[in-house]
Amino acid sequence: MSPKNKPKLSKEEIASKKSAAAKARLEKIKSDPVLLAEYKEKERVKYLRKKGKGQRKSIQDMTPREQRKIRKQWKKYSTDYRKKKTITKDCEN
Incomplete structure (x- = not known):
């Protein structure tokens, strides 16, 4: 049994699906205080790492x-x- 062929999506459709998934992911994070705290800490560490490398002035x-x-x-x-x-x-x- 061969898998069903899915229709190819255009670049715009792929981009819109990707942005919708990202928005949903962020909404889920923002709704939970524990996940939000983890996310903020992760972003802070990322910022400090970039600042240390000199990528962020x-x-x-x-x-x-x-x-x-x-x-x-x-x-x-x-x-x-x-x-x-x-x-x-x-x-x-």
């Missing part, structure tokens, strides 16, 4: 141009976050 180690670029990015992220926060607050009321 701190802001003091960057050139003034890089610092401006990063700080501009931070400012944009902060404003976007505040906008989302006010929108959700308005929707709840």
Whole structure:
């Protein structure tokens, strides 16, 4: 008995399935406090390892141009976050 042939998926379909699985995995982790603590510790260790290797620079180690670029990015992220926060607050009321 031969296995049934599955239809080939396109790259977009594969990517969407993969991202959906990743979202589901993260949602499962975030719902359980023990798994969330383990995940956060794992991410922290990964960050420290990269920082030790020199793959992740701190802001003091960057050139003034890089610092401006990063700080501009931070400012944009902060404003976007505040906008989302006010929108959700308005929707709840």
